[in-house]
Amino acid sequence: MFFKIVSNRKAPHILSTVVFQSPYRTVLKDNAVPTIFDLTSHLNNPHSRHRKRIKELTEEELEKMKERRLEPCTESMMINNDSDITEGQATSEDPPTLTDEEKEVRDYLKSLFEILVVLGKQNIPLNGHAEEDKESTCFTPSNFQALLEYRINAGEEVLRKRFESTAVNAEYCSSTQQKQMLEVCESCIREELLQEIRECRFFSLVTEDLVEITGECHLPLFLRFVDQSNCLREEFIGFLPFEGDEETLTERLLFEITEKWGLNMEYCRGQAHVSSGVFTKKMKSVATRLAEKYSLAVHTPCSTCALNIYLANSITLTGVQIVMSTFKKIDSFFSNSLVLQAELEHAISIFYQGNEEKANDLKETCHTSWTERHDSFELAVDFLESLLLCVDSIHDNEDFKWSDQVTADAYMISEALADFEFVVTLVVLKNTLSFTRAFGKNLQGQAMDVYFAANSLTAVLHSLNEVMDNVEVYHEFWFEEAVNLAAALEIPVKVPRLYYRKQRPEAGMEIQPESYYKEYLTIPVVGHVIKELKDVFSENHLKALKCLSLVPSVMGQLKFNTSEENNADIYKNDLPNPDTLLAELHCWRIKWKHRGKEISLPSTIYETLQLSEVKFFPNVYAFLKVLCTLPVLKLENAKCNTARKRFNAYLADTPINHRSKSLALLNINYDIKHDLDLMVDTYTKMYQEKENE
Incomplete structure (x- = not known):
């Protein structure tokens, strides 16, 4: 006997069927969440065909099911225990018996791996000067050797026996063996992360600026995903050698991700590449090639980098790169x-004597990473005269207060600041990127801010196109501002010296600075910003960001008058029941529109995914999890940003000659569990011949 129950949410088209003869009898509560129960739509979804078909129960089967439910719990537990024992006996296999010698070798290797893990997590380099000059006796042994000796002296029997069986003055563990074992450690730790990512399926790729390790450039790789607890995480996976042209680099990257790490790039939903200098163009080409091959791996800015800094770094003009490299020098010098x-x-107090409020603001700002902010170019213009006064004073070193290194660094910064090309480039960047400042700031805000930013891009591009259409007028004002600033700093207005060396104009031909900088600076900068915005905010990217209206607080801000249906098709194949998406979206809006007054609207994707009732909306749930992986969205939970913080700390604390790819992975992923037995097994299989020797 079947009854149709209509929800009291004034949605007569939403029907739920309850089978009262079923042993799974359910009563619909007054506050029940309206939802769609469609048991057939998944059959048309290729991603859901592996699920078992729902079986229609006969009357006889229903009666038997009722009888089983009435059986005593103890009897049921006994049956389950018996079946578990039987199954265990059938499937279990005795581990291979090891000889005493093999056990001793395994215990010895476990001790070595344990030492390596400790050194890695504590960021202690394995080697020292003794490895660089082995014939010298004036250096202490390596950290690895010293820790081995310490454990032997502390009474570790396994290591002591091994030591007694080796020749006098012989190494306990050769550098070759250490390298092999480090690679095994790195592989096992990485596999723990990759296994978790495979279970979650969808991920995004994030690369950072190049890092120098053992004299070579390497590309740091991060993967962003939503874990089983619905928490967005970004984990460090390793370094990739930065060698070859764009095509070679792309192939190596794909080989690393798919063949070595076992991930499916078809599940990659986003990519972001933070780069600077001459390598920016190569990374842009890599991103383009990846997007062409995997259309849903949309290229986006990275949430950890301000949009204006990202745009400036992507400009390959010499003047712009000088400004950005000088920013890094200033930050490193003072921080x-x-x-x-x-x-x-x-110096700020001296320059802003008549404006104490402005001086206090700048003093407070100089203690922050102001060179990485959205308004860094505006701040640089405000700081410029004080900065030049400060570094000139340090370079003069009249009271012999500063070391030679400090005065040399101050001189390099002073030379850069006191050049007209730097001044005019800074002014052009400040004015051009003022149109994207608010837009970029919103991108790093809450879900509602990002949603409105996605819908405001058209206005931003319109303003920049207007600048390009009237570039003569805008450039005239900007150049005048640069000339006035240069005059205050006593910097002569001139064309860059390198231009004359490259172009070699005819004798007697005079190049006007205003015309030169319009042609070779203002027009290229404005044009590049317009093109870059169009590239990184593609149609698919904007569609995805506009689906942030699924977040209840955004929905409420829009008075629940949203239309995700127009944009949700981008991830349609990622949904469990795409055929019911439209009806489910309607139910989702109804649920929050008619919520109780005491219920607040979740303001982030993370808060929404933590709701217990979100799983009653499987398509919305799946959609938000995929959307959350886009690199442009900020990491909402500080705990989820641990890997990046430790990555930056590793680079800051570790001298270049002590950096190691394997030890870096161990240090940055210190909280990942490690299995010493697995490491021993892996090492034995990979280097069995070495061990036998």
Whole structure:
């Protein structure tokens, strides 16, 4: 006997069928969530065909099911235990018996791996000067050797026996064996992460700026995914050698991800590449090739980098690259010394004597990473005169307060700041990127901010196109601002010296600075910003961001008058029941529109995914999990950003000659569990011949 029950949410088209003769009898509560129960739509979904077909129960089967439910629990548990024992006896296999010698070797290897893991997690390099000059006796042994000796002296029997069986002055573990074991450690730790990512299916690829390791450039790789607890995470996976042309680099990257790591790039939903300098063009080409091969791996900016900084780094003009590299030098120069920061504050006080409020604001700002902010170019213009005054004073070093290295660094910064090309480039960047500043800031905000940013891109591009259409007028104002600023700094207005060396104009031909900078600076900068915005905010990218209206707080801000249906088709094949998507989206809006007054609207994807009732909306649930992986969206939980913080700390704390790809992975992923037995098994299989020798 069947009854149709109509929800009291004034949605007469939403029907739920309850079978009262079923042993799974259910009563629909007054506050039940309206949803769609469609048991057939998954049959048309290729991603769901592996699921078992629902069986129609006969009357006899229903009666038997009722009888089983009435049986005592103890009897049921006994039956289950008996069946488990029988199954275990049938499937279990005794582990191979090891000889005493083999056990001793395994225990010895476990001790070595344990030492390597400790050194890696504590970021202690294995080797020292003794490895560089083995004939010298004036250096202490390597850290690895010293820790081995310490454990032997502490009474570790396994290592002591091994030591007694080796020749006098022989290495306990050769550098070759250490390298092999490090590779095994790295592989096992990475596999723990990759296994978790495979279970979650969807991920995004994020690369950072190049890192120098053992004299070569390497590309840091991160993967972003939503784990089983519905928490967005970004984990460090390793380094990729940065060698070859764009095609070679792309092939090596794909080989690493698919063949070596076992991930399916068809599940990659986003990519972001943070790069600077001459390597920016190559990474842009890699991103384009990946997007051509995997259309859903949309190229986006990275949430950890301000959009204006990202746009400036992507411009390959020499003047722009000088500005960006000088920013890095300024940050490195002042951030590591409170004394130098105090000197800069003193220079600010001198320059802004008549404006104490402005001076205090700048003093407070100089203690932050202001060179990485959305408004960094505006701040640089405000700082410029104080900065030049400060570094000139440090370089003069009249009271012999500063070391030679500090004065040399100050001189390099001073030379860059006191050049007109730097000044005019800074002014052009400030004015051009003022149109994208608010847009970029919203991209790093809450879900509602990102949604409105996605819908405001057209207006941003319209403003920039207007600048391009009237570039003569805009350039005239910008150039005048640069000339006035240069005059205040006593910097002569001139064309870059390198231009004359490259172009070699005819004798007597004079190049006007205003015309030169319009042709070779303003027009290329504005044109590049327009093109880059169109590239990284493609149609698929904007469609995905506009689906942030699925977040209840965004939905509420829009008065629940949303239309995700127009954009949701981008991830249609990723949904469990795409045929019911439209009806489910309607139910999702109804649920939040008619919520109780005491219920607040979740404001982030993370908060939405943590709701217990979200799983009653399987398509919305799946859609939000995929959308969340886009690199442009910020990591909402500070805990999920641990890997990046430890990555930056590793680079800051580790000298270049002590960096190691394997130890870096161990240090950055210190919280990943490690299985010493697995490491031993892996090592034995990979290097069995070595062990037998």
